[in-house]
Structures are given as structure tokens and as C-alpha cells.
Amino acid sequence: MDIAAPTIRPPSGDPMLPRLFRIERVKKELSDTFTMEITPADGGPFHFRPGQFNMLSAFGVGEVPISISGDPGDPELLVHTTRVVGSVTAAICALKPGDTVGVRGPFGSHWPVEDARGADVVFVAGGIGLAPLRPAIYQIMADREHYGNVVIFYGSRTPEDLLYRRELQRWRGRFDMSTEIIVDRATGHWGGRVGVVTKLIRGGGFDRHHSIAFVCGPEVMMRFAVQTLGECGVTGDRVFLSMERNMKCALGFCGHCQFGPTFVCRDGPVYRYDAIERLFNVWEV
Amino acid sequence: MVEPDKQDHPIMAIDRDGLNALIQRLAAEGYQVIGPRVEDAAVVLGPVAGVADLPAGWTDEQSGGHYRLVADGKGEAGALFGYTLAAQGWKRYLHPPRTRLWQAHREGRSWRVEAEAAPQRYAFLGVRACELSAIGVLDRVFDNGQFTDPGYAARRSGTFIVAVNCGRAAATCFCASMDTGPKAHAGFDLALTELPGEDRAGFVVEVGSPAGAAMLQAIPHGPAAAADIDAAERAVATATAQMQRAAGGREMVADAAGVLSRNAEHPLWEAVAARCLGCGNCTAVCPTCFCTSVEDTTDLSGEVAERWRRWDSCFTLDFSYIHGGSVRRGTASRYRQWITHKLSYWHEQFGTSGCVGCGRCITWCPVGIDITEEARALAESEGRT
Numbered sequence: 001m002d003i004a005a006p007t008i009r010p011p012s013g014d015p016m017l018p019r020l021f022r023i024e025r026v027k028k029e030l031s032d033t034f035t036m037e038i039t040p041a042d043g044g045p046f047h048f049r050p051g052q053f054n055m056l057s058a059f060g061v062g063e064v065p066i067s068i069s070g071d072p073g074d075p076e077l078l079v080h081t082t083r084v085v086g087s088v089t090a091a092i093c094a095l096k097p098g099d100t101v102g103v104r105g106p107f108g109s110h111w112p113v114e115d116a117r118g119a120d121v122v123f124v125a126g127g128i129g130l131a132p133l134r135p136a137i138y139q140i141m142a143d144r145e146h147y148g149n150v151v152i153f154y155g156s157r158t159p160e161d162l163l164y165r166r167e168l169q170r171w172r173g174r175f176d177m178s179t180e181i182i183v184d185r186a187t188g189h190w191g192g193r194v195g196v197v198t199k200l201i202r203g204g205g206f207d208r209h210h211s212i213a214f215v216c217g218p219e220v221m222m223r224f225a226v227q228t229l230g231e232c233g234v235t236g237d238r239v240f241l242s243m244e245r246n247m248k249c250a251l252g253f254c255g256h257c258q259f260g261p262t263f264v265c266r267d268g269p270v271y272r273y274d275a276i277e278r279l280f281n282v283w284e285v
Numbered sequence: 286m287v288e289p290d291k292q293d294h295p296i297m298a299i300d301r302d303g304l305n306a307l308i309q310r311l312a313a314e315g316y317q318v319i320g321p322r323v324e325d326a327a328v329v330l331g332p333v334a335g336v337a338d339l340p341a342g343w344t345d346e347q348s349g350g351h352y353r354l355v356a357d358g359k360g361e362a363g364a365l366f367g368y369t370l371a372a373q374g375w376k377r378y379l380h381p382p383r384t385r386l387w388q389a390h391r392e393g394r395s396w397r398v399e400a401e402a403a404p405q406r407y408a409f410l411g412v413r414a415c416e417l418s419a420i421g422v423l424d425r426v427f428d429n430g431q432f433t434d435p436g437y438a439a440r441r442s443g444t445f446i447v448a449v450n451c452g453r454a455a456a457t458c459f460c461a462s463m464d465t466g467p468k469a470h471a472g473f474d475l476a477l478t479e480l481p482g483e484d485r486a487g488f489v490v491e492v493g494s495p496a497g498a499a500m501l502q503a504i505p506h507g508p509a510a511a512a513d514i515d516a517a518e519r520a521v522a523t524a525t526a527q528m529q530r531a532a533g534g535r536e537m538v539a540d541a542a543g544v545l546s547r548n549a550e551h552p553l554w555e556a557v558a559a560r561c562l563g564c565g566n567c568t569a570v571c572p573t574c575f576c577t578s579v580e581d582t583t584d585l586s587g588e589v590a591e592r593w594r595r596w597d598s599c600f601t602l603d604f605s606y607i608h609g610g611s612v613r614r615g616t617a618s619r620y621r622q623w624i625t626h627k628l629s630y631w632h633e634q635f636g637t638s639g640c641v642g643c644g645r646c647i648t649w650c651p652v653g654i655d656i657t658e659e660a661r662a663l664a665e666s667e668g669r670t
């Protein structure tokens with residue numbers, strides 16, 4: 001198997017100008033995290049590939065990169081899940097249905113979902129890292145017969161930090177996929193597993209020689225996940241991960257997202273691990 | 286006067302009146318002419334109305350952390366382009382320190398976004414060979430095969446370029462070893478070489494584009510004498526010779542790209558960090574550093590929003606900030622990012638070096654950190670030089 005992290009060209013025109021989208025629905029996911037569904041003010045569908053992201057703007061406040069977390073099979077509705085951590089994410093969170101948000105995108109490389117056909121697919125998610133993986137999960141489940149085992153390993157800090165709880169329940173109830181969850185610290189009535197996500201990886205459930213892994217979460221978590229996957233036989237050429245860097249343009253112009261010789265906004269965010277292994281292990285790149 | 290042959294432009298000559306006519310003609314055609322002038326004891330770029338505005342009789346002395354303007358003793362009759370490089374390059378015109386990207390007006394719960402109007406057309410007078418290369422580098426950055434920066438493209442395509450070849454290298458110059466100078470080979474509309482020696486010397490002129498040919502037609506000019514063509518070539522050869530390391534000049538070490546890519550882990554980074562102030566001067570004066578940040582603002586009524594882009598520097602802590610903390614926390618990793626990007630990553634990103642050998646970062650570094658010496662120290666530690 002030889003799969004590269006692919007890129008596709010976004011629409012032409014002035015790439016600096018945001019397209020306006022109307023907020024249709026806002027759903028509170030966690031105390032600090034919300035999902036919004038938006039539609040273009042000028043009509044028309046919004047096509048994207050799983051793993052790609054948009055630059056979202058709040059009027060007069062700023063612009064931030066946010067992954068697309070909806071279903072690529074439903075281009076009529078654009079979905080983003082955002083955690084409020086600062087000024088721009090707070091301003092976007094304050095918007096109500098009927099308000100307007102600026103969108104530039106989609107940008108970046110995507111999870112090689114089609115290329116993984118025939119193999120087992122292992123998703124390793126940490127915290128809000130489940131959001132950029134969800135479109136890939138949707139696409140694979142809509143094309144289920146073309147894949148081997150589908151396994152989701154999801155770790156979060158506490159049970160209160162688990163994203164998409166209803167959906168996780170539904171996935172856990174399905175016979176054609178396996179969804180395993182672990183938390184760093186049990187709180188309340190948590191009766192599930194406690195520990196780090198690598199513990200789940202070691203539990204297996206996938207064919208070590210015929211698996212593709214998609215990994216997204218905090219950088220430290222990804223480090224351990226990649227290492228454990230390697231120990232379980234999933235080599236770097238079959239591991240894909242999504243990198244995060246500061247971004248001010250998503251076009252390759254601002255320089256902020258540089259990760260070694262690559263621009264995370266254009267060459268990433270999804271990378272094949274063996275392509276960045278060397279950089280990944282150097283301090284402060 | 287002869288007709289320049291448009292197929293195969295012969296080498297022409299103009300005198301100072303011809304140069305004056307060129308400046309005026311460019312202005313008459315709607316260009317804002319930007320050229321060198323003396324301000325605050327330095328050569329800087331700014332609007333020029335005629336030859337009288339140019340830095341006649343001034344030359345410069347540059348070394349690590351040091352710049353001084355020096356009179357050549359001939360005053361008005363002295364060379365117009367006897368200095369090497371203005372402190373700030375042309376970057377500030379093509380890729381300004383601050384630009385508005387767009388404006389938006391609130392309309393009920395929606396907004397209306399307006400793109401920016403067409404920019405000013407510039408004519409650049411006195412672009413050095415290394416600076417032409419730097420403009421070529423920026424051209425690749427802002428048209429990367431996937432996206433084009435429309436503002437840069439508009440400013441760039443409207444620009445008329447008069448290059449001036451160097452007859453002298455400053456102690457900080459190393460374009461010869463970067464293969465970017467001291468003679469301009471392409472990328473100009475007209476290229477001048479100031480003839481050395483005599484008072485109020487004229488120029489040998491090469492034509493680089495149809496627009497350049499047309500412009501030359503419109504001003505007094507004549508064929509260049511063989512002796513003048515010779516003298517111009519010798520002037521450029523002098524500058525090249527001055528940069529030879531064997532003759533006390535400056536060179537970038539061979540295979541700098543490989544040296545940097547092999548040494549991400551090296552004690553040198555901490556050693557440089559002990560001297561580097563992290564001020565970002567090098568990135569501000571570098572003609573190819575392109576990094577920017579954006580700022581969104583609203584007016585007092587909250588009805589109009591604007592997005593501004595401004596120069597940024599990889600030497601700031603904020604530059605690599607993501608939630609939880611900056612990626613490049615120490616000066617060591619920031620200096621490593623800067624020099625590795627310039628000399629190595631750039632090749633992978635844009636198929637060219639990000640350093641053109643202008644030496645500005647050496648001159649304007651308050652503590653005189655020297656990109657050629659740091660690269661050489663890494664190479665020497667590999668035991669290859």
C-alpha cells in the first residue's frame with residue numbers, strides 16, 4: 001500500500017475574501033464547545049473532503065482555522081464544532097441562528113478515505129480531535145462494505161469532555177463498527193475505562209498488516225499514539241495525523257503555519273506520518 | 286540618436302539629463318517614481334522627482350551591526366549610485382508593512398464585503414541585482430501555484446523596474462556566492478551601469494522588456510561606445526572581486542541548504558540564542574521575508590469592519606502561538622527557524638534560496654549576527670570545510 005496525504009484545489013477568485021454563511025442551528029456540546037450548522041448566503045452547495053478546514057470570521061473580531069466536522073455526503077449543510085478558548089472562538093460562539101459568519105475554504109489536505117478501501121480503519125481521537133475525524137467516519141460508514149473492521153479509539157480528559165455523546169452511543173450500538181472510549185480521570189458515575197488512549201490501541205481489534213490509522217488530538221497524545229500503533233504493527237506509511245499550527249491566511253502567504261519545509265495550511269493539516277517523522281521528533285519546530 | 290533594435294536590443298547609453306528625462310517621463314506616464322535619497326544619514330527609498338533628488342556623491346560603509354554614509358568628496362559631480370543598498374528594500378512597496386485586505390459593512394444581520402481598489406503604479410529606480418532576485422522570490426511566494434495574492438499581483442504587474450548594476454560591494458554583500466549579482470540579468474525593464482571615474486558620469490543601458498524599449502525611445506539616448514561597455518563590465522567585475530573570500534570578502538558556504546537541513550539538533554542554536562536579542566530587525570530588512578499577521582477592526586459605530594495585514598516576524602513569541610503555548614518558545618528555535626527557512630526550507634517550498642545575499646540582516650542586526658558566519662560554523666562543525 002502506498003498512500004499519500006492528498007490535496008485538492010479550493011475555488012478560485014480572491015482567496016482573501018470571506019464568503020458569507022447564515023447560521024441555521026447552534027448546539028451546545030460541552031460547557032465550552034458548540035457545533036454550528038451554516039448555509040451559504042449566496043446559495044449553492046459546499047463540497048469538501050474529510051479532514052479539511054475553513055477559516056471562520058466573526059465580524060470585526062478575527063478569523064480562525066476550524067475543521068469541518070459534518071458529513072461530506074451532505075454538502076447543503078456546513079458543520080463546525082468549536083471549543084471556545086479565546087477572543088475569536090468566543091465571538092463566533094456568541095452568534096445566534098440568523099446571524100452571519102464569514103467562511104474561507106475549504107483548505108488543506110484530507111484523510112485518504114478512498115485509498116483506505118479494503119483495509120481496516122483505525123481512528124484514534126483525543127478530545128476535540130474527534131471533530132476533524134467525524135467526516136471520515138461518516139464517509140466510511142456510508143460506504144461500509146468497502147472496508148474491513150472500523151475501530152474508533154476515543155480518549156478524553158474526563159467523561160464531561162466527551163464530544164458527540166449521543167452519536168458515540170449510537171456508534172457503540174452498531175455491529176459493523178467498534179467504538180471504545182477511555183478517560184484520563186473518572187468523575188461522577190463513569191463506569192468505563194480509565195487511562196490513556198494508547199491502552200485502547202494495545203487492545204487491538206484490527207489487522208496489524210492491513211490497517212490504516214487516522215489520528216487527531218493534542219500533539220503529545222499523537223506522539224504516543226503513533227508509537228503504540230508502530231508497536232502494534234501499523235507502520236508510519238499507514239498512519240495519518242492532523243497537525244495544528246498558528247494560521248493567519250490558510251493560503252501559504254502568512255508563514256505562521258510553517259512546520260519544517262511544509263505549510264500546514266497547504267501541505268497539511270493531514271500528513272502521512274513517515275513524511276514528517278524526522279521533524280516531528282525535533283524540539284520546537 | 287539611433288533606433289534601438291527591438292529584436293536584439295543593442296547596448297545604449299544615456300547621460301544624466303537622459304536619466305532625468307527618464308524619471309520625468311515615468312512620472313508623466315502615471316508612475317510614482319521611487320528611488321534612493323539621503324535621509325537621516327542613510328540612503329533610503331522614497332519618491333524622487335529628478336536626478337537632483339538622488340544621493341550624488343554618497344557611498345556607504347557597512348559591516349556587522351554597522352552602517353555609515355560616507356561622502357566620496359565629489360559632491361554633486363560624484364556617483365549617483367555609489368552606495369550599495371538602501372536600508373529598507375523595495376519589499377515595502379510591493380508587500381507593504383500594512384495593507385487593508387477588505388472592508389465590510391454590516392447590513393442587518395448580514396454584512397457586505399468589499400475588495401480593495403487598484404493600487405498605485407510604481408516605477409522603481411535603482412533596483413540592485415540581489416533585490417531583483419528578491420522580487421523574483423516574492424513573486425513565487427505570492428503566486429504559489431494554488432493561490433495568488435491579488436493585491437501583490439496588482440502592485441507587481443504595474444511596476445516598472447530600472448535596475449542599476451553594482452560597481453562596488455559593501456563588506457556585508459555576498460550576492461556573488463548566491464548567484465544573484467552583482468549584475469542584473471533578467472527581471473528589469475531597463476538596467477543601468479553607472480560609468481566610473483569621470484565627473485557626472487553617464488550610464489550604459491540595457492533593455493530588458495518591450496516596455497523598457499519604448500521608454501528608452503521616449504528619452505534622449507545613443508549607442509554606447511565600446512570603451513564605455515568595457516568600463517561598465519569592469520565596474521561589475523570589481524564588485525565581484527571584492528566579494529571573494531580569498532580577497533577578504535564574504536561568501537556563503539557551499540551547500541548551505543544541506544548544512545542547515547542536517548543540523549536541526551546542534552549546540553550552535555543555544556550559542557546564537559545567547560547573543561540574539563530576538564528583535565526581528567533581520568526579518569524587517571530582509572527583502573524576501575514575507576510573513577504577516579492579520580488584524581480585524583471595527584469603527585466606533587461597529588458598522589464597518591476592516592481586515593488589515595501587517596508584517597510579522599518569526600522572532601516573536603506570539604508568532605507560533607497555539608492554545609496552550611507557543612511552539613517556538615526559545616530564541617534558539619526561532620533563530621533556527623529563520624536561518625533554516627532562508628537557506629534550506631525555502632528551496633523545498635519555492636525552488637529557490639530565500640536568501641539573496643544582500644547582507645542587510647548583518648548590517649542591521651544590533652549585535653552583528655552574521656548569517657554567513659553561522660552557516661559556516663555549522664558546516665565547519667561537520668568537518669567538511
Ligand SMILES: Cc1cc2nc3c(=O)[nH]c(=O)nc-3n(C[C@H](O)[C@H](O)[C@H](O)COP(=O)(O)OP(=O)(O)OC[C@H]3O[C@@H](n4cnc5c(N)ncnc54)[C@H](O)[C@@H]3O)c2cc1C
Pocket residue numbers: 053062063064065066067068081082083084085086087088089090128131132243244245246247248269606607608609
Ligand atoms: C487546521 C486546524 C484545525 C482546527 N480545527 C479546530 C476545530 O475543529 N475546533 C476547534 O475548536 N479548534 C480548532 N482549531 C484550533 C483553533 O483554530 C484555535 O482554537 C483558535 O484559533 C483560537 O482562536 P481564539 O482567538 O479564540 O483564541 P486566542 O487564544 O485568543 O488566539 C489568539 C490567536 O492565536 C492563534 N491560535 C490560538 N490557538 C490556536 C490553535 N490551537 N491553532 C491555531 N491557531 C491558534 C489564532 O491565530 C488566534 O487568532 C484548529 C486549528 C487548526 C490549525
Ligand code: SF4
Pocket residue numbers: 567570571572573574627639640641642643644645646647656
Ligand atoms: S537573509 Fe540577510 S543576506 Fe539574505 S536576503 Fe535576507 S537580509 Fe539579505
Ligand code: SF4
Pocket residue numbers: 255258568573574575576597598599600622623624626627
Ligand atoms: S525567516 Fe521567519 S519571518 Fe522570514 S519568511 Fe521565514 S518564517 Fe517568515
Ligand code: FES
Pocket residue numbers: 246247248249250251252253254255256257258263264265266
Ligand atoms: S496559514 Fe498562512 S501560510 Fe499557512
